[in-house]
Amino acid sequence: MHLELTPEALLAQLGYTQNEQTVKQMNDIIAHTDNFHAFSQHIPSFNDALAVEKGYIAMSNTQPYLKIKCDEDSSADNLSAFTALVKHWEEKYKLNLKKVEQKHTYYLLGQH
Numbered sequence: 001m002h003l004e005l006t007p008e009a010l011l012a013q014l015g016y017t018q019n020e021q022t023v024k025q026m027n028d029i030i031a032h033t034d035n036f037h038a039f040s041q042h043i044p045s046f047n048d049a050l051a052v053e054k055g056y057i058a059m060s061n062t063q064p065y066l067k068i069k070c071d072e073d074s075s076a077d078n079l080s081a082f083t084a085l086v087k088h089w090e091e092k093y094k095l096n097l098k099k100v101e102q103k104h105t106y107y108l109l110g111q112h
Contacts, residue, residue, distance in 0.1 A: 005040050013044040014057055025059055032064040034110025039093045046089050053082040055104075063107055068097070070104040079104055 007026040008018055016022050030036045043066070047057045054071040070082040086106060090097050097106040 005043070010040070010043065014047060014059070016059070022059075028064045029059060029066055033066070033108065034096065036110065039095065039111050042093060049085060049089075050082065053078045053085060055082045055085070057108070060107065065107040065109060068106040068108060074104070
């Protein structure tokens with residue numbers, strides 16, 4: 001069964017308040033992300049898995065993409081586990097990620 005998340009449902013899953021501006025931003029993200037609907041149903045479970053390692057998925061304020069980020073105050077163990085988890089999901093769902101230099105942040109550009 002293929003579940004397609006609406007922009008409003010995805011906002012709720014990621015903890016955002018739904019308003020005109022956030023819905024527009026999520027629609028822009030969906031439009032710019034390659035094959036978004038092919039993997040979007042996995043975003044909530046990916047976000048839940050990241051939370052264990054002090055990570056999360058958020059809307060970027062500077063790029064039209066979702067970003068995967070780890071809290072800056074995370075321990076080395078959390079950062080290592082966070083990185084391994086991101087790599088696992090990247091391979092499993094054939095995601096195209098762009099790492100931000102000097103940060104534990106990745107832009108989710110889409111799916112291959």
